[in-house]
Amino acid sequence: MILRDPPHHLKLFFIMQGSIVPRVAPLICLVTAIALAVVLVDRFVQPLPHISLAATGVFGIALSLFLGxxxxxxxxxxWEARKLWGGLVADMRSLGRESDLFLTDDILRRQFLRCAVLFTHLHRFALRGPDDHKALDQWAGEDPELVSLATPCAALNAANGILCDAAKAGTIDGFGRKALSERLASISLAQAGCERIRVTPLPFVYSLLVLRTSWLYCLAVPFALIESTGILAPVFAAVIAYVFFGLAAVTEELEHPFADRAHGLPLAAMTRTIEIALAERIGAPVPEPLKPQNGILV
Amino acid sequence: MILRDPPHHLKLFFIMQGSIVPRVAPLICLVTAIALAVVLVDRFVQPLPHISLAATGVFGIALSLFLGxxxxxxxxxxWEARKLWGGLVADMRSLGRESDLFLTDDILRRQFLRCAVLFTHLHRFALRGPDDHKALDQWAGEDPELVSLATPCAALNAANGILCDAAKAGTIDGFGRKALSERLASISLAQAGCERIRVTPLPFVYSLLVLRTSWLYCLAVPFALIESTGILAPVFAAVIAYVFFGLAAVTEELEHPFADRAHGLPLAAMTRTIEIALAERIGAPVPEPLKPQNGILV
Amino acid sequence: MILRDPPHHLKLFFIMQGSIVPRVAPLICLVTAIALAVVLVDRFVQPLPHISLAATGVFGIALSLFLGxxxxxxxxxxWEARKLWGGLVADMRSLGRESDLFLTDDILRRQFLRCAVLFTHLHRFALRGPDDHKALDQWAGEDPELVSLATPCAALNAANGILCDAAKAGTIDGFGRKALSERLASISLAQAGCERIRVTPLPFVYSLLVLRTSWLYCLAVPFALIESTGILAPVFAAVIAYVFFGLAAVTEELEHPFADRAHGLPLAAMTRTIEIALAERIGAPVPEPLKPQNGILV
Amino acid sequence: MILRDPPHHLKLFFIMQGSIVPRVAPLICLVTAIALAVVLVDRFVQPLPHISLAATGVFGIALSLFLGxxxxxxxxxxWEARKLWGGLVADMRSLGRESDLFLTDDILRRQFLRCAVLFTHLHRFALRGPDDHKALDQWAGEDPELVSLATPCAALNAANGILCDAAKAGTIDGFGRKALSERLASISLAQAGCERIRVTPLPFVYSLLVLRTSWLYCLAVPFALIESTGILAPVFAAVIAYVFFGLAAVTEELEHPFADRAHGLPLAAMTRTIEIALAERIGAPVPEPLKPQNGILV
Amino acid sequence: MILRDPPHHLKLFFIMQGSIVPRVAPLICLVTAIALAVVLVDRFVQPLPHISLAATGVFGIALSLFLGxxxxxxxxxxWEARKLWGGLVADMRSLGRESDLFLTDDILRRQFLRCAVLFTHLHRFALRGPDDHKALDQWAGEDPELVSLATPCAALNAANGILCDAAKAGTIDGFGRKALSERLASISLAQAGCERIRVTPLPFVYSLLVLRTSWLYCLAVPFALIESTGILAPVFAAVIAYVFFGLAAVTEELEHPFADRAHGLPLAAMTRTIEIALAERIGAPVPEPLKPQNGILV
Structure with a gap:
């Protein structure tokens, strides 16, 4: 995620970080070239059919509708993905407090919370791909059961298993079992919400509809612009291509909030927030919060 | 559901999978033919009344409003349908964990969870039509009570009956009854939400309003295009027909998220996710997750 | 509620069921007549002031805004009304299950669930007007307390009274009282939501604003159309009237989801779904689900 | 709140109740006079600069955006304010039922519910200003503690105090304390929601932006209308002023849902609904529901 | 937050408080100067290319889309930030009541509620920066544990620790631990929601897209205005700059609801509301609510 102040107006046109210009530059060039060719052919080779700008207006309206x-x-x-992770942070902090209150056995409580931290890492791996196995080893310690955890569901199952053990040992009462299993269910709901966003893209047909309409519009608009803007037609075509293909590119990026891109959510930083919340209770050193590097928080 | 990357711009116009072009092709052809006839009659037979494009603009605005x-x-x-199924996955995972914690009798717990898996299949059948009776047999086993289950409500009732049995036998306490009946109620709410979406279409009058306005627009627009686009009028009419009838077709497809179409939700794959979550606790072999076939996940 | 497939394009213009054409036909005729008169006077009697279509465009934008x-x-x-009834169906099914689990006295449980069914009927009566007193008699049986129930609140109070009786008799424990009173509160919330929608119309001022602006627009637009569409002006005026008065009429119909109209919600069918869910537990014969009659489900 | 049927089209233009015309009439007159002056000066004194209507179009779009x-x-x-009060009605009915079930001491229960009714009145006073001190006296009776209640928070604290008394006396168990304190918390949440809406207006800057842009538009548009509508320019300017200033006035009225205006919420009638729900349990006579007076429900 | 009545129409153009004119004045001047230069060069030096206003219309639509x-x-x-704080106020009032009901030890209860007030201050510091350390000292008193609290999480952990102490001492039962830990979890959720809004700005790319498109539009529009508005072109350009840069500036201000600006939320006043709700139970003097100073509530 990019964390920087909005640019001053002077620098505005030269910022590349977080800009979608690099991604859509080839398209802008192509559309500009087509518009230039249309103008040149129309002036020097042979008059082309001029169309009224109003006739392309209906495309503009439809395109606004689709893109909007x-x-x-x-x-x-x-934003929903961010909310789910924000809820996860709150759930984890509450899990820590509730384990203090309801799970009186110190050893089981530490193991329980280590499962929770491992869940967070494994959940992140499931969303973005594994990137930091050292963290897993560090939190699993030498407990063979924790070392073998490979999926976020397995980590929650392990945490639940510790509650079962505590119930059998009589170190957790009914209120505690109810409270902590409700918390695990809340975490599970956030997990399923994130999975839903990751595995369910926006319906594919919209991509087709938007891209095809954008192309048809960009191909038609030079024939309208030669009438109304004259020699400036290629400039206008370039701006139109920037606006429409640019927004399409932004949309595609935000559609995948867990991807490891400039506008992806800072999963590592939020995982660290959870580690900070639980480290002390586990008896581990409290790590530092992650800082943005060059304005990027991962 | 279609799972594939957005196409490169070269291939963009040739993709048929997930495209609504095949469905609206006849309409596009018809509109193009009408526009062509209007142009030809106007040029070679007898001048037709030309209308200003601005006069059709009000249709365009109204149509954007309706289609939007x-x-x-x-x-x-x-998306709500997807959320409900995502919540169902989380509920089922939590049901598994809570049954570990609160339902201490192993036999009853397995039977309870088999009811939950059967519910998932029967719920899917109720939404999309029965498609996989073998799965039912596999999970019902030889228990006559489970074999006879025919509706999702019956499956939840059977699960609830097992809780009553456990309560009578004293193998579940008040906290457990409260926790598990809350979970069943949550599942029941997701079930009723899916039924709501399936049996309540968008108000019929909107279909009429959109289709009639689209047709009136497509019939009027050629008379405006002969003025402003000349010989290109049929091309423009075709694109307009593609844009508006195309969006109407997309809308109709997404309106029925449980239908077995290209953009339908992957109910079978989500059912499989639930089977995977509960199989081990039931003592059954854990099945493989479903993979997309030719970019389609069912 | 109308349940039928979207029409084939041929039949599209001849469907009357669910169409708002009959309701707005007089207005369409009136607007068409005015436009015709304007054209005729302008051509044969005395030129009228022509106005630019762009000047009426600002009305079009404002009208889109209001109507949208x-x-x-x-x-x-x-849709919220439908969701509330969908939630009610889920609550009633859960109420049945929870009464199995927590209310061990058979007689009290049956009476409790009969109160729930009576509530559903009385709730429907309060929303749409009483239409089926036989159903009340059938479910109240000969119990004088149930026969005398006249409002949905009274029915819920009676159900709650049964819980009090059970508590005094010791046949329900604290968990049961908590679970069932939570369920009654959830039902009560859905009830209050439906009442809210029924007694609180959309602010009256919007009706005035929309209808007045529509009329002003329809009176002004012929003076613009004589310039840009010539002899076709009455046709265009008719279509504009259809689009704007039609959408206003649709809106007014959907604004009252409990009214007994073509697009009203199928309250009777949803009540029947609840009867089906609870009949067996009460010991009554399970009724058949309601089917649409001529494409209408009431 | 205005409760009346939408007007027949004949009466439509003469309805003043609920109309915003009286409030914006001076502005409409002023704009019309300016437009008339522009037309007269342009025709008879000295030609003024004519501007193209398209140039004012960008204002129209921006204004639609702001007003929309x-x-x-x-x-x-x-609507959120109405939902919060609807939830309050449901909470109060549930509070009545739960006090039957969990608070077995008759005297304490009556006092508890009298606190609830007093809360409703005091909450209404806090939102709209005190208007009916007789009601307070009637429900407080001669209990000095209840008579002295002056804020909604104090009434809820008093209700909570009664629960503490019952807990000390042993006439309420843990389930009852949990259930009733959850209900009080739910009421408290609705209360805080209403307070939030009352004390937090829409950001002030929007008022400035909308009013300034509306004025600039209304001052610019006559210079465009003299070209495109000729002598009808003042009529058009009047309609534009009606549409834009009218919507701004509607917005300002709905922004304050608790104000004692024509479109304010019927707080007194909803308070009465709560009194009806609780009166019998308190042992007071059940009052009649409030009826609309001249189509207005307060 | 600005609390003042909408201005009378006469004063409307002279209000600076809460206006974004001062912030965007340089941009408006710059755009006006460019437009003036274009007009002067076009008239007196050398004709510049005129472009049709319709060609800039597509920018207008795109810009409306982005800005909207x-x-x-x-x-x-x-508004979500305001809702979260509104919920926090309700949670704190309920925390006070529930501590009365469930936490019978007077000393522990007071310390528990002091932790809650300290949390509110520390939470505000975390959102807006520390501004009032005297308040911390006042509520922490001389308790060394409370004095050392430095983060909102630490304050909630301390409150939770008091519950653990009470549980060990046997002065809180299971219901109380469940109720109060649920309340702390609800507070924790509101806290995480506020943090989410503070640390996650709107995606940076939108700022770029909006500002770049605004600039391109403002640079292109004078070439269109010289045709359609003549000598008034600089005036129109100024208004367009006011509308678009003004809305962009408003947006940027509301994007940071916790910042200490004119439209920031009144965090200090809401903190005071919470102090008022809990002071009496803690045994501290009840402070006065904060009043707006010059129409600004901080």
Whole structure:
């Protein structure tokens, strides 16, 4: 995630970080070239059919509709993903407090919370791909059961198994079992929400509809622009391509909030927040929060 | 559900999978033919009344309004359906964990969880039509009570009956009854939400309003295009028909998220996820997750 | 509620069921007549002031804004009402299961569930007007207390009274009282939500704003159309009237989701679903689900 | 709140109740006078600069954006306020039932419910200003502790104090304390929600932005209308002023849902609904529901 | 937060408080100067290429789309932040009541509630920066454990520790531990929600897209205005700059609801509301609510 102040107006046009210009530059060039060719052919080779700009207006309206819809849907996915992780942070802090209150056996409580931290890492791996196996080893310690955990579900099952052990040993009462299993269920709900966003893209047909309409529009618009903007037509075509392909590219990026891209969510930093919340109770050293590197928080 | 990367721009116009072009091709052809006829009659037979493009603009605005509304409503149905199934996956995983914690009798617990898996299959059958009776037999085993289950409600009732048996036998305490009946109620709520989406289509009047306005627009627009786009009028009419009838077709498809179509939700794959979550506790072999076939996950 | 497939394009213009054409036909005729009169006077009697179509465009934008807003708000009311009834179905099924689990006295449990069914009927009566007193008699049986129930609140109070009786008799424990009173509270919340929608219309001022602006637009637009569409002006005026008055009429219908109209919610069918869910536990014969009659489910 | 049927089309233009015309009439007159002056000066004194209507179009779009946003935000505040009160009605009914079930001491239960009714009145006073001190006296009776209650928080604290007394006296068990304190917390949440809406207006800057842009638009548009609508320019300017200032006025009214205006929520009637729900349990006569007076429910 | 009535129409153009004019004045001047230069060069030096206003219309539509989206997203962040604090107020009042009911030890209860007040201050510091260390000292008293609290999480952990102490001492039962830990978890969720809004800005790419498109539009529009508005072109350009840069500036301000700006949320006043709710139970003097100073509530 990019963390920087909005640029001053002077620097505005030269910022590349977080910009979608590099990604859509080839398309902008292509559209500009087509518009330039249309203008040149029309002036020097042979008059081409001029069309009224109003006739392309209906495309503009339809394209706004499609892009506006996709942009809203993609942003809502991104923001819902952030909310789910924010809820996970709160759940983990509450899990720590509730384990203090309800799980009186110190050893079991530490193991229980280590499962929770391992869950967070494994959940992150499941969303973004494994990136930090050292963290797993560090939190699993030498407990063979914890070392063997490979999926977030397995980590929650292990945590639940510790509750069963405590119940058998009589070190947790009914209220504690109810409270902690409700908390695990809440964590499980956030986990399933994140999985839902990861495995369910926006319906594929919208990509087709938006990209095809954008292309048809960009191919038609030079024939309208030669009439109304004259020699500036290629400039206008370039700006139109920037606006529409740019928004399409932004949308595609936000659609995948867990991807490891510039606008992806800072999963590692949020995992660290959870580690900080639980480290002391586990008896581990409290790590430092992650800082943005060059304005990027991962 | 279609799972594939957005196409490269070269292939963009040739992709048929997930495209709505095949479905609306006849309409596009018809509109193009009408526009062509209008142009030819106007040029070679007898001048037709030309109308200003601005006069058709009000249709365009109204149509954007109708289509934008329907598209949003249909997508929200689709996404809500996905959320309900995502919640069901989380509920089932929590049901497994809570049955470990609260239902101490091993035999009853396995039977209880088999009811839950059977519910998932029967729920899917109720939404999409029965497609896999072998799965039912496999999970019901030889228990006559489970074999006779025919509706998702019956499966939940059977699960509840097992809790009653456990309560009578004293192998579940008050906390357990409370926790597990809350979980069943949560599952029941997701079930009723899915049924709601399946049996309540978008109000029929919108279909009429959108289709009639689209047709009136497509019939009027050629008379405006002969003025402003000349010989290109049929091309423009074709694109307009593609955009508006295409979006209407997309909308109709997403309106029915449980239908067995290209953009339907992958109910079978999500059922499999639930089977994987519960299989081990039941003592059954853990099945493999479903993979997309030719980019389609069912 | 209308349950039928979207029409084939041929039949599209001749469907009357669910169409708002009959309701707005007089308005369409009136607007068409005015436009015709304007054209005729302008051509044969005396030239009228022509106005530019762009000048009416600002009305079009404002009207889209108002109609779009009202349409969204009305549809959301309709869909929220459906969600509340869907939640009620889930609550009633869970109530049945929880009464199995927590209310061990058979006689009290049956009476409790009969109160629940009576509540559903009385709730429906309160929303749509009483229509089926036989159902009340059938479910109340000969119990004088149940026969005298007249409001949905009274039915819930009676159900609660049965829980008090059971508590005094010691046949329900604390967990049961907590679980069942939570369920009654959830039902009560759905009830209050439905009442809210029924007694709180959309703010009256929007009706005025939309209808007045629509009329002003329809009166102004012929003066613009004589310029840009010539002799086709009455046709265009008719379509504009259809689109705007039609959407206003749709909105007004969806604004009242409990009314007994073509697009009203199928309250009787949903009540029947609840009867089916609880009949067996009460010891009554399980009724058949309601089927649509001529494509209408009431 | 205005409760009346939408007007027949004949009466439509003469309804003043609930109309915003009286409030914006001075503005409409002013704008019309300016437009008339522009037309007269342009025709008879000295030609003024004519501007193209398209140039004012960008204002129209921006204004739609601002007004559409503010209107949605204001309506959502109004509807959320109504939802919070609807939830309060449900909570109060459930509070009555749960006190039957969990609070076995008759005297304490009555006092508890009188606190609840007093809370409702005091909550209404806090939102709309005190209007009916007789009601307070009636429900407080001669209990000095209840008579002295002056804020909604104090009433809820008193209700909670009664639960503490019952707990000390042993006439309420743990389940009852949990259930009733959860209910009080739910009431407290609705209370805080209403307070939030009352003390937090829409950001002030939007008022400025909307009003300034509306004025600039209304001052610019006559220079465009003299070209495109000729002598009808003042009529058009009047309608534009009606549409934009009218919507701004509607928005401002709905922004304050608790104000004692035509479109304010019927707080007194909803308070009465709560009194009806609890009166019998308290042993007081059940009052009649409030009826609309001249189509207005307060 | 600005609390003042909407201005009368006369004063409307002279209000600076809460206006974004001062912030965007340089941009407006710059755009006006460019437009003036374009007009002067075109008239007196050398004709510049004139472009049709319709060609800039597509920018206008795209810009409305971007600005509308960003404005909605920023307002929703602002309003969600307000909801979270409103929920916090309700949670704190309920925490006070529940501690009365469930935490019978007077000394522990007071210390517990002092932790809650300290949490509120520390939470505010974490969002807006520390501004009032005297308040911390006042509520921490001379208790060394409370004096050392430095983060909101630490304050909640301390509150939880008091519950653990009470549990060991046997002065809180299972219901109390369940109720109060649920309340702490609810507070923790509100805290995490506020943190989420503070640390996650709107995706950076939208700022770039909006600002770049605004600039391109403002640079292109003078070439269109010289045709359609003549000598008034600089005035129109100024208004367009006001509308678009103004909305962008509003958006940026609302995007940061916890910042100490004119439209920031009144965190100090809401903290005071919580102090008022809990002071009496702690045995501290009840402070006065904060009043707006010059129409600003901080």
């Amino acid at each position: 819809f996709r942009n809203n849907a993609a942003y809502e996915r991104w | 509304f329907r598209n949003n409503a249909a997508y929200e149905r689709w | 807003f009202r349409n969204n708000a009305a549809y959301e009311r309709w | 946003f503010r209107n949605n935000a204001a309506y959502e505040r109004w | 989206f960003r404005n909605n997203a920023a307002y929703e962040r602002w």
